[in-house]
Amino acid sequence: MAVYTDVGTDELSAFLDLYDLGQLLSCKGIAEGVENTNYLIHTTAGYFILTLYEKRVDPDDLPFFIALMEHLADRGLTCPLPVKTKGGTALGTLAGRPAAIVTFLDGMSVRRPSAEHCGEVGAALARLHLAGADFAMTRANALSVAGWRPLAKRAGYRTDTVAPGLGALIAEELAVAETSWPSGLPAGVIHADLFPDNVFFLGNRLSGLIDFYFACTDTLAYDIAVGLNAWCFEPDASFNVTKGRALLQRYEAVRPLSAAERDALPLLCRGAALRFLLTRLVDWLNVPAGALVRPKDPIEYLKKLRFHRYASSARDYGLAA
Amino acid sequence: MAVYTDVGTDELSAFLDLYDLGQLLSCKGIAEGVENTNYLIHTTAGYFILTLYEKRVDPDDLPFFIALMEHLADRGLTCPLPVKTKGGTALGTLAGRPAAIVTFLDGMSVRRPSAEHCGEVGAALARLHLAGADFAMTRANALSVAGWRPLAKRAGYRTDTVAPGLGALIAEELAVAETSWPSGLPAGVIHADLFPDNVFFLGNRLSGLIDFYFACTDTLAYDIAVGLNAWCFEPDASFNVTKGRALLQRYEAVRPLSAAERDALPLLCRGAALRFLLTRLVDWLNVPAGALVRPKDPIEYLKKLRFHRYASSARDYGLAA
The missing domain is CATH 3.90.1200.10 (Aminoglycoside phosphotransferase (APH), C-terminal lobe)
Known part of the structure; x- marks a missing residue:
């Protein structure tokens, strides 16, 4: 629930250049996810979530997580869909950390579930x-x-x-x-x-x-x-x-x-x-x-x-x- | 740079009913503003910033701040424009705190200004x-x-x-x-x-x-x-x-x-x-x-x-x- 890693605009813009997501318009650190740093980014292509994987996540596990989200989204489950770079990969490096961009999902978590x-x-x-x-x-x-x-x-x-x-x-x-x-x-x-x-x-x-x-x-x-x-x-x-x-x-x-x-x-x-x-x-x-x-x-x-x-x-x- | 006050979805939806902003689709606490709690909210009418004024802000000063933003935005300065309720006020109460909704501004702050x-x-x-x-x-x-x-x-x-x-x-x-x-x-x-x-x-x-x-x-x-x-x-x-x-x-x-x-x-x-x-x-x-x-x-x-x-x-x- 915190922003552990600060990302500079230049660094982020360079990272986004690897994707077909247009120009960066806004980037806000969001209080979501206990283990990782998440930013909500707005580009000329829409809204996305940028995740920087912090040290509690084993980088060797990331291909599994990314492929799983793709697999589930392909089968109609509403989960974040990893966005691929122009080169076809969904996992990159930003601010010295493994990083991925996924689609933004509407909806809110509930505090008192019925x-x-x-x-x-x-x-x-x-x-x-x-x-x-x-x-x-x-x-x-x-x-x-x-x-x-x-x-x-x-x-x-x-x-x-x-x-x-x-x-x-x-x-x-x-x-x-x-x-x-x-x-x-x-x-x-x-x-x-x-x-x-x-x-x-x-x-x-x-x-x-x-x-x-x-x-x-x-x-x-x-x-x-x-x-x-x-x-x-x-x-x-x-x-x-x-x-x-x-x-x-x-x-x-x-x-x-x-x-x-x-x-x-x-x-x-x-x-x-x-x-x-x-x-x-x-x-x-x-x-x-x-x-x-x-x-x-x-x-x-x-x-x-x-x-x-x-x-x-x-x-x-x-x-x- | 923190979310000091947690707002429940029901509470937020009721607050939004006072505005002409359509249905609530998403709400994320963002790491912006040192003194207050800020959420980026997505409704069927677009993206907005919801601010909850925490104890370091004197509630008596809020009408000045709100009127000033309206005044400056009216004169073409790009600053957040307070959104008014159906009743015409721009300042309400949410989670026991004074609260306002303003328009979302694109752009990023710079870390190393040129x-x-x-x-x-x-x-x-x-x-x-x-x-x-x-x-x-x-x-x-x-x-x-x-x-x-x-x-x-x-x-x-x-x-x-x-x-x-x-x-x-x-x-x-x-x-x-x-x-x-x-x-x-x-x-x-x-x-x-x-x-x-x-x-x-x-x-x-x-x-x-x-x-x-x-x-x-x-x-x-x-x-x-x-x-x-x-x-x-x-x-x-x-x-x-x-x-x-x-x-x-x-x-x-x-x-x-x-x-x-x-x-x-x-x-x-x-x-x-x-x-x-x-x-x-x-x-x-x-x-x-x-x-x-x-x-x-x-x-x-x-x-x-x-x-x-x-x-x-x-x-x-x-x-x-």
Whole structure:
């Protein structure tokens, strides 16, 4: 949510010369995207988003993200479409960083999603999973089960300063995940970070998905679990089963779940909550001096995790038996 | 350069219903303006800037700023034009703050101004002074001579922690300003903060002036002094007399200076440097915990002030004898 890298007009104009986008008319740093620097640029060809990839994104992953956005947009999913240079590439270098220009999407993210919004997210997630089915590239999910214990180690002895007993609870959850994580479920491209910040709406209709920089190849139902965590809890950390039902029903209307996927849902939700608890915990304990971005509260995900520990079936999330 | 106030879509849509701007399509927080929160909004009627006035702006001053922008835009100056509601007002309330919508201006601010840019700024400043001549409202300059000693007191005993001997130099400068400040020079509307951040260019042509939130009624030549400080020094704090000449000559091509104004220039420049030194010093010493904005370095203006202490005539700024 910050502009990390300042780009001079001369530098930007030279970069734009590589594209068929006409003359630069305006460029504003925008507060969008947690990991990267984003500018909204206006040229004689229209409005676009310029992204500079900061150090938390591995440059080797960028071709995957760019190709995925192209693939999904080609299949009618409303996501940013990377703009190619005259030479046919969609990835360049600006201000010493990898950079790309994508189309500008109208729409706004919602702060308090309604059940209708949750339903739209469910349907979009299913469409994304179907549209990604024939995507040729793969990328491992670095933040799946195998990545969680190293995160817990990074938080280390300071974990209990955030909440008493948190270290023991995390140890327990890691053991459960490492021994019981479901395997063999349908897999493919997942967004892996479909939070309200990354979904645009016009009124109650979903108008676009953004920020594919955690996208990877993993269990499709895990993406639903991330979505249930991100969209269906109330600010007091209670689970809203009406929202859960809306998300799951609209998902299934596009891509029905197998019995195995349904059965795995509580465990997948528990793992997804643990994943965001751990990354937020590490960020929380490692705020750099002079940071311009406030870390997100890990406690929110501790509360969500506690809900999942008591869930026993997909019914607890609103799915009909 | 930050988004201080978050605005929900529902709240914003309700606010927009007061205007004839059609339907809201997009809203992005932008990194523009040091004091206020700015959003770039897209509606079916086009692109606009929405400003929420934060606590550093006195709400009682807003009618002056809004009326001034209307007045200047009416006279052909390219500055943001406040958009009126269906009820005919240009100032409303959003998220508990005074708020206004203005037209979107193309153009980019420059980081390293050339002499040509400085010339454009000089001409624009003169046009602003002429266009403001028949503006009926007035606003005292709270940051002119009488406001400087209170600022120095706020910095207080910590002043010398920023640079050894700074307190004594400020005391000396305050005494000079308070006894010798020129009076009786042509006065009128001045921008009072025409820094590179507040001027847009397309190529080498000035395309717009923004951020009129320090504008006030004061000595016109003082505005030139602010401009010389803001535009004509190099990063190493040396004064670039070619840039100074460009700014002054292009100013005089639109509005010639009187002999008294020319003579006063070194003292006005010295005062302008002191004003920015003092406000930066106070900000530097009072960074709030968790601040999202880094204060600007006061030392830059100490160096500029030192240059002005040795200037003896307008010739030192590039003006022909």
